[in-house]
Amino acid sequence: MRMRTIEISVGAFVLAGVLAAIFLIVQVSGINVSRSEETYKLTARFDDVAGLRVRSKVSMAGVTIGRVQGIVVDTEFGEAIVTLEIDGAPGSLTIDTGAKILTEGILGARYIGLVPGADEEMLGDGDEIVETQGAIVLENLIGQFLSNFGKG
Amino acid sequence: MEHVLRRIGAETLRWLQGLGRATMMWAMAVARLPRWSDVSLIVRQVYNIGVLSVVIIVLSGFAIGAVIALQFYTQLARFGAEDAVGVGLALVLLRELGPVVTALLFAGRAGSAITAEIGLMKTTEQLSIMEMMGVDPLRRIVAPRLWGGFISMPLLTVLFNTVAIYGGVVVGIHWLGADPGGFWSGMQNTVELWQDLGKGMVKAVVFGLVVTWIAVFQGYDCEPTAEGMGLATTRTVVMSSVLVLAMDFFLTLLMYGDFR
Numbered sequence: 552m553r554m555r556t557i558e559i560s561v562g563a564f565v566l567a568g569v570l571a572a573i574f575l576i577v578q579v580s581g582i583n584v585s586r587s588e589e590t591y592k593l594t595a596r597f598d599d600v601a602g603l604r605v606r607s608k609v610s611m612a613g614v615t616i617g618r619v620q621g622i623v624v625d626t627e628f629g630e631a632i633v634t635l636e637i638d639g640a641p642g643s644l645t646i647d648t649g650a651k652i653l654t655e656g657i658l659g660a661r662y663i664g665l666v667p668g669a670d671e672e673m674l675g676d677g678d679e680i681v682e683t684q685g686a687i688v689l690e691n692l693i694g695q696f697l698s699n700f701g702k703g
Numbered sequence: 704m705e706h707v708l709r710r711i712g713a714e715t716l717r718w719l720q721g722l723g724r725a726t727m728m729w730a731m732a733v734a735r736l737p738r739w740s741d742v743s744l745i746v747r748q749v750y751n752i753g754v755l756s757v758v759i760i761v762l763s764g765f766a767i768g769a770v771i772a773l774q775f776y777t778q779l780a781r782f783g784a785e786d787a788v789g790v791g792l793a794l795v796l797l798r799e800l801g802p803v804v805t806a807l808l809f810a811g812r813a814g815s816a817i818t819a820e821i822g823l824m825k826t827t828e829q830l831s832i833m834e835m836m837g838v839d840p841l842r843r844i845v846a847p848r849l850w851g852g853f854i855s856m857p858l859l860t861v862l863f864n865t866v867a868i869y870g871g872v873v874v875g876i877h878w879l880g881a882d883p884g885g886f887w888s889g890m891q892n893t894v895e896l897w898q899d900l901g902k903g904m905v906k907a908v909v910f911g912l913v914v915t916w917i918a919v920f921q922g923y924d925c926e927p928t929a930e931g932m933g934l935a936t937t938r939t940v941v942m943s944s945v946l947v948l949a950m951d952f953f954l955t956l957l958m959y960g961d962f963r
Binding site: 554557558560561563564565567568571572574575576578579580581582606 | 743746747749750753754757793797857858859861862864865868887888890891892894895896899900
């Protein structure tokens with residue numbers, strides 16, 4: 552009789568733990584179970600990626616369509632090569648798609664915004680986005696402003 | 704001079720011997736992998752260690768979640784960033800406070816009880832009697848408690864985190880009126896499964912292992928007197944608390960530290 556109540560309460564305890572874990576996984580960390588597993592990769596070269604991180608969002612028209620997978624530097628040209636992981640199968644982005652590094656809000660995180668193009672050809676797996684615009688660095692902007700201000 | 708040196712040497716040797724005995728006890732108890740007949744012993748320990756700690760864990764979790772939400776809300780509202788309450792709450796809980804506070808409460812609630820129980824068994828020579836009867840106390844007494852603590856601690860941490868987030872929801876959304884949409888979506892966008900939840904659970908598992916190990920060893924190794932039992936129980940709580948906090952720093956450094 553005593554052992555029975557112990558076993559029941561241990562069962563309830565373990566069950567509560569498992570349910571809590573499911574709550575944390577689904578509701579708190581928000582993994583999207585139905586998210587398509589299929590992805591493909593694009594690369595893009597930027598002159599400056601200041602503030603962009605691995606796993607930053609890649610979005611188009613404000614909707615997240617992928618993540619930044621890797622950032623490496625090309626010391627020869629002084630550029631950053633960013634690998635993007637886009638959800639779905641290739642064939643939805645035109646070859647003249649543009650990529651900009653933008654900021655969410657004033658102090659928000661950096662993300663990559665894709666701007667649709669008008670070409671007939673589509674980007675395939677591993678292709679490179681040519682039209683890019685790097686991050687705006689506040690110090691450079693102020694520097695430019697000051698030097699122009701001095702001349703004027 | 705000679706005095707001081709001798710004293711340092713003696714203390715070091717004593718400490719090393721204790722560590723060796725603790726390691727031997729742990730290794731020998733774990734090496735006796737549980738058989739089917741031991742499962743009921745482990746279940747009983749999960750009850751003693753885990754189920755009986757649920758009330759204190761739930762109450763503290765709710766209070767801590769509520770107070771974090773309150774503090775974050777009042778500070779963030781100055782910048783009009785009340786939506787970030789959810790993110791802050793979830794990250795603070797999953798990464799640090801969840802495992803650490805659970806481990807501290809666990810040491811105080813379950814650890815001291817384990818030490819006192821085993822200490823009393825040793826003081827009243829129940830352990831020696833068992834050995835004489837041919838029952839292995841490592842298998843019968845020590846191993847089930849080690850496994851019970853190892854199973855209970857992660858479950859308690861998960862419960863703590865969930866209840867604390869609920870406490871944050873009650874205060875942040877229902878009472879202070881943060882926007883639920885921003886609260887949850889901010890949380891879901893920022894919190895990552897492995898980076899935040901997973902690494903927090905690694906901490907919980909390590910803490911569970913260490914706290915039960917200390918508790919069982921202090922009881923098993925205590926001086927068989929009333930005074931020795933009291934000292935051992937105190938030592939369990941003090942040692943586990945200090946060790947949990949120190950290990951938390953190094954685990955954070957190891958897992959989140961951005962150095963190579």
